[in-house]
Amino acid sequence: MSDALLAAYDAVLFDLDGTVYHGTRVIPGAPETVRAAREHGTPVRFVTNNASKAPDEVVAHLTGLGMPAETDEVHTSAQAGVQLLAERLPEGAEVLVVGTRALADEVARAGLKPVRKNGDRVQAVVQGHSPDNTWAALAEACLAIRAGALWVACNVDATLPSERGLLPGNGSMVAALRTATDVVPLVAGKPQPLLFETAARSVGAQRPLVVGDRLDTDIAGAVAAGIDSLVVLSGVATPKQLIEAIPAERGTFLARDLTGLTEPAEDLRIGPRPGWTVTVEDGVLIAEGDGEELDLLRALCDTAWETGVTELGERAEAALS
Incomplete structure (x- = not known):
């Protein structure tokens, strides 16, 4: 284990969808690999762009898949989005929520007032993934944004991996509002570095490693944060995308799935290979x-x-x- 990839870093920051699981189906080897990191003494953090679940719900989901976790190990784009709002709005400001109850609860915990209808007092819109987002919800947000409200998107993932395949993600709904308003939102989640930086700070990591399946969010976020990354082929990324990757989306290591963390680091590095x-x-x-x-x-x-x-x-x- 001393030459394993995970041994070369002082924390591992895992993406979830497409890296650890596909919806309700765990990716083979994920529980064993997370357990191996813990047994080695390497802190783990679960960093997700999915804003639909509260950290305790994510913990319950992980535990049900054989990966016990603590709420302080989970970092979501909902938390990052609300952090951006709290830095820019006065206490008690009304925020129009397009997303789940979990996102609204995050807004309330930050001392802001979540609402679902546009009105004269709405100062911001926060948008996160929810399977129940509707045209009516987008219409309320459209009116608020056009009236000058601050707009924060928790993430702009165009698709969301599931056990059935790729489904429309929050980015697809954000794109609809961009078309309707001609406004570009502040983006809180990956590929912005905030989530990874916050997760690394939470364990005092000086040399963390990001593990993810999506080049334009996971890997781009790692590059933006100056963090090494392991690209896994268990989710969205394809060989063609990897070969054509722009500098801002290039990983350090490549493996079929996250079990690569237990393999020697030099066997996984992207570069010239024996044979x-x-x-x-x-x-x-x-x-x-x-x-x-x-x-x-x-x-x-x-x-x-x-x-x-x-x-x-x-x-x-x-x-x-």
Whole structure:
């Protein structure tokens, strides 16, 4: 375990949807890996862009999936969104809530007044994912935003992983309001660094590691916070997205799922890999050699990121298909 990836860091910050579970289905190996981190003495934090559940509900969900947790180990985009509101509004200010009861409760705990209807006293709108968000709720928010209310989006994830596949996320609903108002909201959750910074501070971590499945939120948030990251292929990210990733969305390590945390760090690092040689010929990435497909992907990413060439040769494309 001394050479395992998790041993090289003083905290592990886990994304949830697509990394630890898909809705009500745990991703194989997740409970054992979280347990291994705890047994090693590495603090863990669960950092989620999903604003629909309170921390105690997240704890109950994790516990039911075989991963006991404490409420202070959970950091949600709802908490981050309300933090932004509390920093900008006077105590008792009315906040129009588009989201779940859990989000409204967070607003109330911050000394603000959650409401569901627009009115002359509404000073802000906070928007988080809820399966019950309706056109009527968006209409109330539209009126408030057009009247000048501060607008905070807990996150802008376009999709939400589930056991049935990808579903519309909060970002899809935010996009509707952006179209209707021509206003861009403040974003509280990933890819902004606030959630990761808060989670790392909560354990006094100087060298944390982010584990996530989504390049444009998890990995981009880690890059923005200056934190190393492990990309897992158990959720949204695809090999094509990894190869084409812009600098702000490039991870440090790559694994099939979060069980990679117990593997040697150098085996997971994105870069040149034993057994594979990747070159550029006529604007195409050419792979030669033999070995594990994930090692090939790590090597392809390294060359693509260095050269800007992302088109795959036949062998590389076949190996990753």
